[in-house]
Structures are given as structure tokens and as C-alpha cells.
Amino acid sequence: MKILISNDDGYLAPGLLALAEAMSEIADVVVVAPERNRSGASNALTLDKPLSVTRVRDDVYFVNGTPSDCVHVALTGLLDYRPDLIVSGINQGQNMGDDTLYSGTVAAATEGFLFGIPAIAFSQSDKGWGYIDDAARYALDLVRNRLDLIQKPFLLNVNIPNCPYAEIRGEQLTRLGKRHPSEPVIKSADPRGRVIYWIGPAGEAREAGEGTDFFAVAKGYVSITPLQIDLTHTIQLEQLKRVWK
Numbered sequence: 001m002k003i004l005i006s007n008d009d010g011y012l013a014p015g016l017l018a019l020a021e022a023m024s025e026i027a028d029v030v031v032v033a034p035e036r037n038r039s040g041a042s043n044a045l046t047l048d049k050p051l052s053v054t055r056v057r058d059d060v061y062f063v064n065g066t067p068s069d070c071v072h073v074a075l076t077g078l079l080d081y082r083p084d085l086i087v088s089g090i091n092q093g094q095n096m097g098d099d100t101l102y103s104g105t106v107a108a109a110t111e112g113f114l115f116g117i118p119a120i121a122f123s124q125s126d127k128g129w130g131y132i133d134d135a136a137r138y139a140l141d142l143v144r145n146r147l148d149l150i151q152k153p154f155l156l157n158v159n160i161p162n163c164p165y166a167e168i169r170g171e172q173l174t175r176l177g178k179r180h181p182s183e184p185v186i187k188s189a190d191p192r193g194r195v196i197y198w199i200g201p202a203g204e205a206r207e208a209g210e211g212t213d214f215f216a217v218a219k220g221y222v223s224i225t226p227l228q229i230d231l232t233h234t235i236q237l238e239q240l241k242r243v244w245k
């Protein structure tokens with residue numbers, strides 16, 4: 001098996017290193033990841049400048065672009081084979097509910113999925129890299145034992161609690177919850193007195209009941225959400241077709 005690994009925290013991030021080490025137990029691994037932290041990059045592709053790829057060592061590359069750039073370049077120019085699986089992460093911090101729209105971690109997986117390749121985005125529920133090797137071991141379990149159950153191509157969003165491997169209570173298949181709107185921007189001033197704005201933190205979970213990703217992780221389970229990319233609002237489309245004269 002050949003696995004392409006990317007992330008949005010950058011090619012030196014502990015979560016990526018742990019994930020690559022774990023996956024190398026069962027696959028040939030190649031890392032193509034951003035040269036610096038691009039968290040929140042979503043699905044952006046760099047169209048206004050060329051991209052460069054730097055080989056760090058055998059099968060480890062960084063790109064001066066976004067997570068989507070990394071996977072796009074890997075699949076369409078850099079690699080001379082098609083990976084069997086793409087894994088992204090393990091992200092520093094959760095990607096649940098509405099986070100999935102902004103997440104570069106999810107985006108790297110999505111880029112592979114759009115090329116028809118099965119893909120999984122892994123995130124830890126809390127920042128700080130606590131128990132990252134335990135999370136990577138869990139990720140390896142999932143890849144090793146579960147993927148035959150899922151129709152290909154798939155796009156999975158996986159969130160892992162920060163806890164010892166033995167204390168993970170199991171896994172739950174979930175739907176995305178929803179968050180409250182983000183906190184307001186933080187207004188400040190630069191050293192020259194000009195007003196600047198910092199984007200505020202994400203909102204707290206709003207729809208977080210049983211069956212959601214928020215609920216599963218809060219209870220100590222790994223959350224596994226199968227994602228799709230078609231944004232069509234099918235119900236509204238049908239309603240509109242009835243009244244649109």
C-alpha cells in the first residue's frame with residue numbers, strides 16, 4: 001500500500017511526524033506538506049504564484065503553498081504513482097462541526113477525495129499534542145482494520161480525544177454538529193496606530209447532542225464522520241422547483 005500524508009500545521013508538526021511513523025508500519029509513506037502552518041487555509045489553491053517543492057529527505061517534501069496545493073501537486077506532478085490512500089494530520093486541535101469548512105487538514109484530504117482517492121483527516125480534540133503517539137496508534141488501527149467496510153472513494157473526518165490509547169472508549173460514527181457563530185473580531189492597533197483586527201475564536205458547540213461529533217468526543221470516543229462535498233441543498237431545490245414560475 002502507498003499512503004500520501006499531508007497536513008495544515010506544516011511538515012515539521014509533531015502530529016504529522018507521529019502519523020507518518022505509524023503509517024510506515026503498513027505502507028510506503030510519502031509526505032508532501034506545507035512548509036509552515038497553514039491552519040484555516042480551507043481548500044485554497046495558490047493561483048497567483050508558482051509553487052516550489054523542496055525535498056527534505058527520501059519521500060518527505062515541503063511546498064510553499066496550502067494543504068490543497070500540496071496534495072494537488074503531489075497527485076498531478078510530483079508522484080509517479082497514484083497513492084492508495086491519503087491521510088491528513090494529525091491536526092493540533094479539533095475539526096468538528098463547522099470547523100470542517102475552514103480546516104486545512106480536512107481540505108488536504110478533500111483534495112485527494114476529489115481525485116477519487118480514499119482520504120482521511122485526523123485531528124486531536126485538544127491543542128498541545130498531548131498523547132499524540134496514542135492518537136497515531138489509533139489512526140493506524142483504523143487504517144489497518146476498518147477501511148474494507150467503507151465504499152470507495154470515501155472521505156472521513158476523524159477526531160481523537162487526547163488521552164492514553166488504553167483510555168479511548170471506542171469509536172462512534174457521527175454526523176457533524178454545529179457551532180455558534182464565531183466570537184467577535186479582536187480590535188487592536190499596530191505600532192503606528194492603525195486599527196487592526198484579529199479573527200476571534202470559533203464559537204462554542206451549539207448542536208452537540210447525541211449522534212454528533214461533539215458528543216462522541218466529549219464522551220471519550222473517537223468520532224468518525226463520513227463527509228461528502230456536494231453542497232446542493234436538495235430539499236430546498238425541490239421546494240423551489242415547485243414554486244418557481
Ligand code: MN
Pocket residue numbers: 008009038039040091092105
Ligand atoms: Mn492545523
